[in-house]
Amino acid sequence: MILTNTGKDPAADARKSAAPPTTTEITRTDLVQSKTVDGQLDYAQRRAVKSPVEGTVTKAAEPGRTVALGQRLYERDARPVVLLYGSTPVYRAMKAGDRGPDVLQLERSLRDLGFGSGLYVDTRFDAATKAAVKSWQKSLGMTEANGEVGKGDVVFQRGPVRVVSADAALADGIGPDTKVLTVASTKPVVRAQLDQADRALATGGTTAEVSLPSGGTRRGKVSGTVVPESSDGAAEDGAAASGDGDVEVEITLTGGGELTEKDRQGTLSVKFVSESRKDVLTVPVEAVVALREGGYGLELVQGRKTRMVQVETGLTADGRIEVSGAGLREGLKVGAAEQ
Known part of the structure; x- marks a missing residue:
């Protein structure tokens, strides 16, 4: 904002008779600094799913499908690969005698799926665990229900997932270096691009208002920025973007309300x-003048008399500026520069 030094003194003669050619009123309102851009609906925490063992896809993943506990993500060598819940990834086959956090996750999932009769949930793969696994395998229609969990038979995720893409098609060979599918959480988020100059808006917690194609609005907050997929194909959410290009921002929606297919597309x-x-007092930016002795002022107009008063300035938005000072109130007239 460039302000002109008028040379006026706050102690100037209040009996001045010439009113300014243009006046405006002090108003009380809300000021908001904002930036509006286009965005697309997406889902948080994208990540790649690979097969820890080699094989052939005999039933591909279904993009757009939500997969919950105990449901199939895809099939490898005519064997279902099932989603179970847990934060520790699969790193071995599990069998009687094993101990560890992966066994604990397996037993919790079996219990929640209704195969926990006689099962004590702990980190030990014992006879009760083996019996529960056999019952579970039979329910899946597996011909080899041996009570052991193969390294590539399950995928552990923290909760239900949405299949974003099927990266391996029917009859494709897969293995540890092959991305089979990409999943995300079922929590909808909005992704939007910001110019580098607006990078400050990408700060976590920045408020956003999202207008939906189906009508209505949803509030949200910036939950992080997103960088492109890494060399191994895994997306990295919540990391700071780098370089001089645009910044991709992820916004977590708050409040209720169902999202429609129109919103997704x-x-x-x-x-x-x-x-x-x-609820602050505001005037047009051009009404504020720089004072000779420093600071800023407003020319108050009372009938044909005027006087200069010193003011404190605050936020500027949409051509108006926040002002405060002794004697200021809503409705007072002030001089304004001619447009």
Whole structure:
């Protein structure tokens, strides 16, 4: 904002008779600094799923499908690869005599699926665990229900997942270096691009208002930035973007309301709110003048008389600026520069 030094003194003669050619009123309102960009609906925490063992895809993953505990993600060598819940990834086959956090996850999942009769949930793969695994394998229609869990038979994730893409098609060979599918959480998020100049808006917690193609709005907050997929194909959410290009921002939606297919396919309008001030006195930016002795002032107009008063300035947005000072109130007239 460039302000002109008018040379006026706050102690100037209040009996001045010439009113300014243009006046405006002090108003009380909310000021919001914002930036609006286009966005797309997506899902959080994208990650790749690979097969720890080699084989052939005999039933591919289904993009767009939500997979929950005990359901099949895909099939390898006519054998179902099943989603179970847990934070420790699969790193071995599991059999009687094994101990570890993976066994604990397996037993919790079996219990929650209804195969926990006589099962004590702990880190030990014992006879009760083997019996539960056999019952579970039979329910899946596996011809080899031997009570052992192969290294490539299950995928551990923290909860239900949405299949984003099937990266390996029917009859494709897969293995430890092959991405079979990409999954994400079932929590919808909005992704939007910001110019490098607006990088400050990518700060976690920045408020956003999302206008949906189906109508209505949803509030949200910036939960992180996203960098492109790494060399192994895994997306890295929540990491800081680098370089001089655009910044891709992830916004977590708050509040309820179902999202429609139109929302998923259409372009959303995302309004980032970088700063806001509620119920403050404001004037047009051009009404504020720089004072000779320093600081800023307003020329108050009372009938045909005017006087200069010193003010403190605050947030600027949409051509208006926040002002405060002794004697200021809503409705007072002030001089304004001619447009």
